[in-house]
Amino acid sequence: MILYTVTGKAGQAGYLNLADSGDLTGKSVYVNMTNRCPCSCIFCLRQTKKMTEGNSLWLKGGEPSLETVMEEFAPFDLSVIKELTFCGFGEPLERLEDVCKVIDLLKAKYPNLKVRVNTNGLANLIHNRDITPELKGRFDTVSISLNAPDAEEFLALTRSKFGIQSYEALKEFAVKAKRFVPSVVLTVVEKVMSEEKIEICRKTCQELGVTLRVRPFED
Numbered sequence: 001m002i003l004y005t006v007t008g009k010a011g012q013a014g015y016l017n018l019a020d021s022g023d024l025t026g027k028s029v030y031v032n033m034t035n036r037c038p039c040s041c042i043f044c045l046r047q048t049k050k051m052t053e054g055n056s057l058w059l060k061g062g063e064p065s066l067e068t069v070m071e072e073f074a075p076f077d078l079s080v081i082k083e084l085t086f087c088g089f090g091e092p093l094e095r096l097e098d099v100c101k102v103i104d105l106l107k108a109k110y111p112n113l114k115v116r117v118n119t120n121g122l123a124n125l126i127h128n129r130d131i132t133p134e135l136k137g138r139f140d141t142v143s144i145s146l147n148a149p150d151a152e153e154f155l156a157l158t159r160s161k162f163g164i165q166s167y168e169a170l171k172e173f174a175v176k177a178k179r180f181v182p183s184v185v186l187t188v189v190e191k192v193m194s195e196e197k198i199e200i201c202r203k204t205c206q207e208l209g210v211t212l213r214v215r216p217f218e219d
């Protein structure tokens, strides 16, 4: 499933193909373009074979081409939606170039389209360069999963292939992205993390000058 909406309460959320989502007015629409990710988070649904095979967000046929993604959008009027979010069962910025092309094509038709990416914040390591200037004019919000109060815990949770440098790289990515994106948000999940650790994350975000969002456990 490439384009979808999320339905139901947090925790019991289901994914609905965009074609089955009815009136899109005021809704968030999600784009799922890759299964690739440099991490192997212990909590990620991708780690469960059953989930990957059975989940509708696993792109069984591989990554859709740019043309296929644009064809998927064609029947829908995006002028009425609340926000378009690049998300899904992999790290969206693995396909940075294609994601940028999709946004450029859509913004040519819908100049006021609000665009977000939910990311692991490791795009500069993935591409081995600072990609944040490419976010300018394309993304309104960059939401980064912080997950942990320090580098060691981050690595233990995410098992990032880039190793211990990943946490610092994520923070640097957030600061650099701020120059080009109106809203940069770091997220942690309540209950999964102790209050003390959330407080450390809050201080980190203050130092970085970005917003911390504490997501509900079931989110």
Ligand code: SF4
Pocket: 037, 038, 039, 040, 041, 043, 044, 045, 046, 089, 090, 091, 120, 158
């Ligand atoms: S960064 Fe996201 S997609 Fe990648 S393994 Fe972790 S939770 Fe899964």
